[in-house]
Amino acid sequence: MRRMRILMIVTAALLLAAAASFTLLKAMGGNEDSGEPPKAATEDDEKLSFRYKEQPMLGDPDAPVKIVEFGDYRCIVCYRFDQKFFPKLKEQFIDTGKAAFYFVNDPILGKGSVRIALAAESVYHRRPDAFWDYHEAIYANQGPEDEAWATTDFLVQLAAETVPEIDRQTLRRDIEEGTYLQAVKRDAEKAQALGIEGTPTVYVNGRMLTWDETSHYDQLSQIISAAYEKAAN
Numbered sequence: 055m056r057r058m059r060i061l062m063i064v065t066a067a068l069l070l071a072a073a074a075s076f077t078l079l080k081a082m083g084g085n086e087d088s089g090e091p092p093k094a095a096t097e098d099d100e101k102l103s104f105r106y107k108e109q110p111m112l113g114d115p116d117a118p119v120k121i122v123e124f125g126d127y128r129c130i131v132c133y134r135f136d137q138k139f140f141p142k143l144k145e146q147f148i149d150t151g152k153a154a155f156y157f158v159n160d161p162i163l164g165k166g167s168v169r170i171a172l173a174a175e176s177v178y179h180r181r182p183d184a185f186w187d188y189h190e191a192i193y194a195n196q197g198p199e200d201e202a203w204a205t206t207d208f209l210v211q212l213a214a215e216t217v218p219e220i221d222r223q224t225l226r227r228d229i230e231e232g233t234y235l236q237a238v239k240r241d242a243e244k245a246q247a248l249g250i251e252g253t254p255t256v257y258v259n260g261r262m263l264t265w266d267e268t269s270h271y272d273q274l275s276q277i278i279s280a281a282y283e284k285a286a287n
């Protein structure tokens with residue numbers, strides 16, 4: 055599709071620019087991981103600061119490519135991204151040490167979106183090693199987008215079945231009392247600052263990955279490979 059080809063070309067160009075920006079940031083002494091603006095920070099520099107160290111990460115933290123998903127666990131397209139693309143990304147880029155994958159909450163759909171984000175943040179903060187199993191279990195057990203399926207009971211029961219090392223009473227309290235509400239808010243504010251309008255939105259080394267449900271995996275793979283070649287050399 056012509057429009058898609060143009061989008062992919064534009065995205066590839068943006069990725070090259072992103073890689074150059076990161077090199078520049080490093081040269082300026084900035085640190086995109088610390089959450090602190092680099093010296094002589096500009097608005098663009100701040101937008102590139104994803105505060106990676108605050109987020110759940112899968113893979114090698116020193117991998118040349120950082121992939122960030124802004125997602126809502128109630129979003130059907132996020133579910134499809136997780137089922138259709140994520141296993142291939144994991145095999146090709148994450149398990150090979152080429153990319154690290156991060157998940158950031160962008161709970162925009164209501165009907166329990168924030169509640170799931172609170173549960174996920176609780177699992178991440180209490181037992182970081184259990185996070186990705188719980189993350190995958192939530193997506194795998196996703197209910198219809200127009201139904202409020204994500205009750206506290208559901209989230210606690212899902213944890214009991216998939217990450218039994220998590221203390222159920224602590225998780226229930228963290229959800230009901232909003233223990234990690236600030237973490238969820240910081241995620242949502244980041245999404246807002248970036249102007250993200252829908253989920254999932256995926257960034258590769260600080261630049262938005264242009265894709266939609268008609269995209270083929272090869273198209274994503276080529277963009278990430280290009281980012282890898284640029285960052286690793």
Ligand code: CA
Nearest residue numbers: 109158159241
């Ligand atoms: Ca987070």
